Amino acid sequence: MKTITTEYFLHPGDEAAIQAIRKIPGFEKLLDYISKNSYEKVDLVQRTCCSLQLTENNAPKIIQMYARIGKAFGLEETPKVFLRRSYAMHNEVVGIHSPCILISSSVLASMNKEELETFLVADIAGFVAGHGTYAFIRRLISEFGGFLPVPREVLEIFLTAMNAWAKQRYYTYDRARMLYSDNYELVMRLIGFGEAPKEIMAKTDLDARIEQARSFSQMTGLQSSLKTASVLTKDKPWNAMRLAEMYNWVESGIYADIKEELQ
Amino acid sequence: MGTGIQLTLSNAPKVYAAFEHAKEVLDFDVPVDLYCYRAYDPAFQAYGTDRYFIGIPDSTIRMFTPTQWQFLFGQCITALKGKMTEMLSLANAIEYSTHFLPLETGKVLVAPLGQWKRKAQLTLDRGGLLACQDYDEVMRYLNWVSGVPARDLDSIDVYNRVEEIIQSTKEDKGIADTVGHVKNTVFSARNMSSRERFLELYNWYESGTYAKIVREHT
Numbered sequence: 001m002k003t004i005t006t007e008y009f010l011h012p013g014d015e016a017a018i019q020a021i022r023k024i025p026g027f028e029k030l031l032d033y034i035s036k037n038s039y040e041k042v043d044l045v046q047r048t049c050c051s052l053q054l055t056e057n058n059a060p061k062i063i064q065m066y067a068r069i070g071k072a073f074g075l076e077e078t079p080k081v082f083l084r085r086s087y088a089m090h091n092e093v094v095g096i097h098s099p100c101i102l103i104s105s106s107v108l109a110s111m112n113k114e115e116l117e118t119f120l121v122a123d124i125a126g127f128v129a130g131h132g133t134y135a136f137i138r139r140l141i142s143e144f145g146g147f148l149p150v151p152r153e154v155l156e157i158f159l160t161a162m163n164a165w166a167k168q169r170y171y172t173y174d175r176a177r178m179l180y181s182d183n184y185e186l187v188m189r190l191i192g193f194g195e196a197p198k199e200i201m202a203k204t205d206l207d208a209r210i211e212q213a214r215s216f217s218q219m220t221g222l223q224s225s226l227k228t229a230s231v232l233t234k235d236k237p238w239n240a241m242r243l244a245e246m247y248n249w250v251e252s253g254i255y256a257d258i259k260e261e262l263q
Numbered sequence: 264m265g266t267g268i269q270l271t272l273s274n275a276p277k278v279y280a281a282f283e284h285a286k287e288v289l290d291f292d293v294p295v296d297l298y299c300y301r302a303y304d305p306a307f308q309a310y311g312t313d314r315y316f317i318g319i320p321d322s323t324i325r326m327f328t329p330t331q332w333q334f335l336f337g338q339c340i341t342a343l344k345g346k347m348t349e350m351l352s353l354a355n356a357i358e359y360s361t362h363f364l365p366l367e368t369g370k371v372l373v374a375p376l377g378q379w380k381r382k383a384q385l386t387l388d389r390g391g392l393l394a395c396q397d398y399d400e401v402m403r404y405l406n407w408v409s410g411v412p413a414r415d416l417d418s419i420d421v422y423n424r425v426e427e428i429i430q431s432t433k434e435d436k437g438i439a440d441t442v443g444h445v446k447n448t449v450f451s452a453r454n455m456s457s458r459e460r461f462l463e464l465y466n467w468y469e470s471g472t473y474a475k476i477v478r479e480h481t
Contacts, residue, residue: 087303194301196267197325200268201268212264
């Protein structure tokens with residue numbers, strides 16, 4: 001199979017959101033300022049000082065998973081991986097010049113091998129797509145914006161654009177997972193993984209979830225406005241939207257065409 | 264609906280049975296959708312005005328017993344029956360908006376709305392106890408909320424705990440504690456303290472009012 005490059009899995013919304021961020025006046029200057037002033041190094045120490053680095057010695061299976069995924073996505077060397085204690089069911093790729101992966105302990109504790117390897121695809125896909133830069137800047141503005149030499153109003157513009165991108169990236173990750181695993185049921189199961197205990201998820205019909213997603217996406221009027229407004233400041237999209245997006249991508253035949261091209 | 268997993272009789276029979284039981288006891292025959300979502304919160308949340316939902320953090324399904332689920336469902340049904348969800352949403356929205364919008368009116372409303380929210384919790388606790396009718400289980404739940412590890416809940420004497428709380432309210436702690444208590448309970452605390460909840464439920468139970476209500480409706 002050919003290398004899975006960004007052109008195959010980068011969601012148009014993700015790409016558009018990144019372009020929108022880069023067009024904000026002052027973005028390049030901000031990036032330059034951040035790069036030159038060691039914020040990344042400080043952040044890396046803060047994020048990893050309490051975290052265990054996963055290596056071939058202490059977590060060979062996980063590192064091998066990343067190596068396999070990396071190979072499929074054209075990476076010769078995978079980023080450093082750190083484990084953090086978290087109830088969240090998502091990992092992070094952070095950093096501009098030296099991105100690293102932060103795995104949530106809940107992800108490792110909850111998934112079997114097949115689920116985990118497919119789940120981890122998002123980390124490599126994010127790394128390849130350069131998401132570390134935007135994730136890092138978003139976090140920097142959210143938590144330390146007051147220290148940056150940028151007016152608050154301008155920071156709000158950046159943050160709004162960053163939040164919009166942060167939601168779009170999940171559609172990219174879902175596509176990357178699908179291309180790597182070729183397992184529709186598994187990828188759909190990973191969307192919203194952990195929202196309910198395993199025994200409940202096991203009895204939850206995929207068709208019922210897709211129907212729920214359909215009803216959700218068809219909301220109109222005030223409900224639709226509330227649906228949009230309530231995630232403006234969030235960094236994750238609705239699971240229902242992700243389910244609907246993946247369903248449409250596969251049903252439309254686009255996925256099948258891409259898969260054929262990659263063979 | 265956008266994030267959670269809908270719970271039904273087929274995928275969550277025990278949880279759904281607890282919900283149906285609470286509905287029956289509190290005589291609430293209106294359709295409500297249940298959604299489970301990932302969160303480490305200790306309580307369910309009721310939403311809706313013309314269409315009702317209950318949000319259930321996944322941690323509560325793992326940590327609590329079916330009787331305690333009935334208590335939590337009872338709280339939600341009490342909120343829905345009393346049309347409290349609109350007020351709770353408004354209180355939360357005003358509180359949130361004062362962080363970043365110059366709404367001076369909102370800031371003036373925050374304190375009284377916060378007070379109402381905290382007092383409303385006491386009503387919800389009563390409704391929850393009536394739904395499950397197991398005082399010990401409810402007290403164990405409140406012990407968990409106040410920090411007792413789950414594995415130690417069965418070894419704690421709930422009545423002793425209430426005695427300790429009553430005793431501590433009689434001790435004179437000085438002006439600093441009084442000011443701190445007033446500040447936390449009147450101005451800034453978003454939730455009623457578990458101590459207040461313990462005391463209130465204990466007094467209601469011990470006064471015989473709870474037993475009278477149960478007798479009258481059995």
